[in-house]
Amino acid sequence: MWKSIIFKEWLKVRWYLIGATLLLGVFVSYIFINVKHDITFQDANNLWYLILFKKYQFFGLIKYLPLLVGIGIAAAQYVPEIVSKRVKLSFHLPVNENKMLLMMLGFGNLSLLICFSIVFSIFISLSNCFFAYEIVNEAIITIIPWLLGGIAAYSLVGLIVMEPIWMYKIFYLVVTSMFIPLYYERGITGAYKPVNLTLAIITLLISVSLLFSAYRFRKGEM
Amino acid sequence: MEKISRYILVLVAILTFSIFLPDFYWKLFEKPNRSPFVLYSCIDKDFIIQQGRNRYDNKGNKLTRKEWEEKLPLLNMRQLMIYGLFPDSINGCIMDPHEIGLNKSFFRFKPKDMNTPQAHLFPLFESESGRVKIEMPQDFFRITKRMEFVDAKTNSVIKNKSRMFTAVLQKRGFAFPAKLIAGIPTTRKSCDEGYIVTDSKDQLFHIKMVKGHPYIQKVKVPKGLKFKYIACVDFRDKKYYCYLFSQKNEIYILTQDEYDLIKFPIKDFQPKKEELRIFGDLFNYNVIRLGENYTQVVALDKEYKKVAEYNKTWLSRAERKEGKVFSYIFPAQISMFNKYSDYINFYYAKTKGFNWIILNLLLVFGHFLILKRRKVIFKNHLIDFSIILITGIYGFLAVNLFQNKFFK
Numbered sequence: 001m002w003k004s005i006i007f008k009e010w011l012k013v014r015w016y017l018i019g020a021t022l023l024l025g026v027f028v029s030y031i032f033i034n035v036k037h038d039i040t041f042q043d044a045n046n047l048w049y050l051i052l053f054k055k056y057q058f059f060g061l062i063k064y065l066p067l068l069v070g071i072g073i074a075a076a077q078y079v080p081e082i083v084s085k086r087v088k089l090s091f092h093l094p095v096n097e098n099k100m101l102l103m104m105l106g107f108g109n110l111s112l113l114i115c116f117s118i119v120f121s122i123f124i125s126l127s128n129c130f131f132a133y134e135i136v137n138e139a140i141i142t143i144i145p146w147l148l149g150g151i152a153a154y155s156l157v158g159l160i161v162m163e164p165i166w167m168y169k170i171f172y173l174v175v176t177s178m179f180i181p182l183y184y185e186r187g188i189t190g191a192y193k194p195v196n197l198t199l200a201i202i203t204l205l206i207s208v209s210l211l212f213s214a215y216r217f218r219k220g221e222m
Numbered sequence: 223m224e225k226i227s228r229y230i231l232v233l234v235a236i237l238t239f240s241i242f243l244p245d246f247y248w249k250l251f252e253k254p255n256r257s258p259f260v261l262y263s264c265i266d267k268d269f270i271i272q273q274g275r276n277r278y279d280n281k282g283n284k285l286t287r288k289e290w291e292e293k294l295p296l297l298n299m300r301q302l303m304i305y306g307l308f309p310d311s312i313n314g315c316i317m318d319p320h321e322i323g324l325n326k327s328f329f330r331f332k333p334k335d336m337n338t339p340q341a342h343l344f345p346l347f348e349s350e351s352g353r354v355k356i357e358m359p360q361d362f363f364r365i366t367k368r369m370e371f372v373d374a375k376t377n378s379v380i381k382n383k384s385r386m387f388t389a390v391l392q393k394r395g396f397a398f399p400a401k402l403i404a405g406i407p408t409t410r411k412s413c414d415e416g417y418i419v420t421d422s423k424d425q426l427f428h429i430k431m432v433k434g435h436p437y438i439q440k441v442k443v444p445k446g447l448k449f450k451y452i453a454c455v456d457f458r459d460k461k462y463y464c465y466l467f468s469q470k471n472e473i474y475i476l477t478q479d480e481y482d483l484i485k486f487p488i489k490d491f492q493p494k495k496e497e498l499r500i501f502g503d504l505f506n507y508n509v510i511r512l513g514e515n516y517t518q519v520v521a522l523d524k525e526y527k528k529v530a531e532y533n534k535t536w537l538s539r540a541e542r543k544e545g546k547v548f549s550y551i552f553p554a555q556i557s558m559f560n561k562y563s564d565y566i567n568f569y570y571a572k573t574k575g576f577n578w579i580i581l582n583l584l585l586v587f588g589h590f591l592i593l594k595r596r597k598v599i600f601k602n603h604l605i606d607f608s609i610i611l612i613t614g615i616y617g618f619l620a621v622n623l624f625q626n627k628f629f630k
Binding site: 039043044045046047048049052053098128129130131132134135138141159168171172175178179182185187188189190191192193194195198202205206208209211212216 | 223224226227228230231233234235237238239241242338339341342343344345358359360361362364372374375377407408558559564565566567568623624627
């Protein structure tokens with residue numbers, strides 16, 4: 001049974017997930033093509049100087065991509081479920097409803113984590129080739145909230161999609177559109193250092209938010 | 223499980239509202255409050271105050287713009303020269319524009335300079351290259367277990383140079399790693415004086431590179447004196463290398479070549495919350511401390527002795543009308559940004575007093591009326607009532623947005 005549910009989730013998101021990973025990969029590659037170009041044309045020491053003292057973010061290009069990926073995977077996974085209320089079919093399976101929803105959530109979050117981990121590992125490896133670890137560390141601190149923002153957006157978009165009442169959908173959208181920017185504030189490189197752990201905990205907590213609107217959906221809240 | 227997910231969403235909504243609603247409020251109603259610009263006049267031997275477009279002397283006499291400029295001739299030299307009013311001599315000292323320029327200095331420190339992600343790699347410039355222009359080196363140094371130079375092109379440690387500098391530092395008694403590294407890491411300066419560094423035992427060192435070789439000077443520091451921030455300066459008079467703020471909130475300077483530490487007669491400077499501006503001229507230093515609702519200006523002579531002091535306070539934002547109204551609406555505020563720090567965080571600020579409790583109680587009652595219309599069992603909503611009582615408007619919006627409808 002569980003295998004079939006996982007397979008169903010995989011069928012829904014597979015092309016999107018592969019596409020998103022490739023897209024992120026292309027952007028990360030482009031970042032380092034840019035770095036190579038800058039080093040060739042203005043010398044590595046000048047680029048290092050800009051990064052260290054002018055807080056130039058050589059990786060800034062990917063800022064909102066994790067957010068788009070998170071929203072996209074949530075849409076790919078949950079929109080088909082509410083079309084003609086298909087998710088109600090799943091609720092009729094002899095499986096605990098919440099367990100099944102948690103399985104869906106777990107699958108989505110894991111997909112995102114795998115996608116982000118692959119791209120993030122490539123980013124760190126390539127950064128280590130060009131820059132000292134002090135620069136790479138600051139870059140990691142800066143990118144982490146962007147990735148967390150993608151995961152939080154996945155959870156909250158799932159919540160919005162599954163909410164049965166349009167008025168509440170709009171309310172949730174308003175809260176989401178005020179909350180998600182907290183991950184993308186315009187700070188200098190490394191500014192998120194004291195708050196990254198708190199953001200990670202909040203992101204982990206809201207990963208179960210879908211259960212609330214799914215409950216309202218299956219109880220036929222109108 | 224659904225209930226837990228609801229409370230998580232309520233928490234997220236409270237967090238979001240407590241960031242955005244106060245922010246909207248302040249953007250709509252906050253009025254600017256300019257702090258006075260106060261300087262010591264070498265003519266009056268007293269302070270001259272500028273508040274917006276109004277200018278006064280310290281006795282409260284209103285001054286015209288021209289009178290203000292005449293009382294601060296060293297600040298307004300060029301303007302007075304155009305008027306033909308610049309004096310030939312002041313206090314028996316003949317006015318030489320070159321000498322005036324040489325003694326002019328301005329230093330500004332903001333709490334954000336200290337609370338910011340600090341760089342851990344620095345360029346060590348050649349101090350005596352024999353060239354007019356300072357050139358950016360190809361490598362950057364770090365001081366961790368040893369002093370390492372990393373070549374930016376190859377991203378690898380330059381072994382010989384690292385070994386040479388580490389050996390000299392060890393010989394001078396440097397205890398690795400470094401705690402503070404302060405310098406002027408730019409080529410846009412009159413000359414290079416390297417870096418002022420404190421080690422893990424709070425000893426003070428001056429490190430620079432002269433003709434490719436290390437120049438390392440250990441500075442004699444009084445016992446128990448520890449520094450928490452160092453700001454290097456590049457003034458034309460070349461009297462000192464840097465300002466140093468001690469752990470005991472004192473301000474020091476480190477004189478050039480003699481390496482004497484001189485303490486400014488300024489008490490309890492709070493670098494985490496106060497801005498510092500130091501205007502230097504031919505006769506005086508004006509040390510200006512600027513807090514949220516106060517300023518202190520201390521005039522020093524050229525021997526760094528206190529000549530006069532000016533203090534002024536004004537109403538803080540919380541004490542003004544808009545702040546008082548705020549205290550009736552919002553029990554607290556969270557901000558992602560802080561004017562004292564470059565770091566992003568959830569900065570929590572509780573509203574002073576308990577005026578907000580009135581609105582919180584009204585909102586509890588309002589929620590009671592809403593629930594009464596829905597004909598629910600009240601004991602199932604006690605947590606929601608508590609949330610509203612504590613978090614006020616934020617909680618009221620949150621619990622009504624993510625409604626407690628599990629018990630129908």
